[in-house]
Amino acid sequence: MELMNKILEVAKSDKKRIVLPEGNEERTITAAQHIQAQGFAYPVLVGDDKEILDKANELGVDLTGVEIVNPEKSDRLQAYIESFYELRKNKGMTIEKAEKIVRDPLYFGTMMVKLDDADGMVSGAIHTTGDLLRPGLQIIKTAPGVSVVSSFFIMMVPGSNYGEEGMLLFSDCAVNPNPNEDQLAAIAIATAETAKNLCKIDPKVAMLSFSTMGSADGDLVTKVRNATEKAKELRPDLLIDGELQLDAAIVKKVADQKAPNSKVAGKANVLVFPDLQAGNIGYKLVQRFANAEAIGPICQGFAKPINDLSRGCSYEDIVKVVAITAVQAQSVK
Incomplete structure (x- = not known):
């Protein structure tokens, strides 16, 4: 590999x-x-x-x-x-x-x-x-300036064109059960930095939800939406966008329809899950159904x-x- x-x-x-x-x-x-x-x-x-x-x-x-x-x-x-x-x-x-x-x-x-x-x-x-x-x-x-320890998996999906030729980072899949808005923003920023420093890729971070750019509403969506805005404010130099459904995050055809103005949609290589249940289930689904290699969980923030x-x-x-x-x-x- x-x-x-x-x-x-x-x-x-x-x-x-x-x-x-x-x-x-x-x-x-x-x-x-x-x-x-x-x-x-x-x-x-x-x-x-x-x-x-x-x-x-x-x-x-x-x-x-x-x-x-x-x-x-x-x-x-x-x-x-x-x-x-x-x-x-x-x-x-x-x-x-x-x-x-x-x-x-x-x-x-x-x-x-x-x-x-x-x-x-x-x-x-x-x-x-x-x-x-x-x-x-x-x-x-925690490291100076870091508010939360989190985790990520490097997912290597054979034969896939999603992410970086089949490589994506999934976070957080092992540590934080139900991160609040500030923690979710911090997780997004930390994983983007990991993508740059460890995986040597330009991160395109999708904040995942069951809604895409206002297609649904409620407290669960609001958390992801607000976390996205906080992450953007803290790190305007990073490509972070949301809220995005999984298909809108990684499939160009769906992104063109659901989020045509997003610089991340359809091209995401970092997927930030709204809570631990979604993240843990998500990585294991990809690992088993797509015969993917899941490297991790790797901690970040210490x-x-x-x-x-x-x-x-x-x-x-x-x-x-x-x-x-x-x-x-x-x-x-």
Whole structure:
């Protein structure tokens, strides 16, 4: 796939340390071997080193060169505990609670990123999105000027001419259940920036609804309409338009009829869904019915990159998300 090949080359140009806190999980162990072999990042497995190596041996996986960090043996554990306590003491955190929490591999891995012992983190093969977001929001927090963390999928639809020769970004499909107008506007802007910086395309952002340019009304439509206007006001340099029905967003013939004056309609390559139900259902429909590849969910908005996986992911999916995380880490200032 051309996009992933480009991402891998960019990742190789400035290799980053990416921590994998689900270190004893089979797909993660296999992915670490492939990441090390391909040489685009430095994978770091977190967990009991003996257990990880025994599991790798059972799988026939060679972890030569792959760093394994056991929280219980780490000389950084105490620093992480003290730092986490300082971050959360105003929220009622005690040093005793911190000592227990930071030993959790997800919290330990997040502290590695926070204190620059790793450049990014990927988990989710055996944990939920909430398990990832909780330490992320407590420890990493949002980037300056960013009001909301969101997610996107890169959808690669074989044989399709929609979007950028079959590539589209779908957002938000994993994080925000029911974003308000301001959050929806922020999600649109963040995904447009992702399209430019990661996918190297000129974003054309469609704010999706069951209405196109006033064809229907009601609170659900008003939210999308107002979010569109707020996004345009905040970033007049971006092509963002709505509200648009899906067909008007990506099919030129429909766009010519329903939204003839729109610079986005019929040409959209970024689709912003009005809520999580629509986004999650939408990406899975395309994935299954169109035999599309869904890369993600990838998070955007954190001060440093930490990313989620589907619990049904393959080791190849983990490899791809690590590559994307490594490229995101190159942009952290």
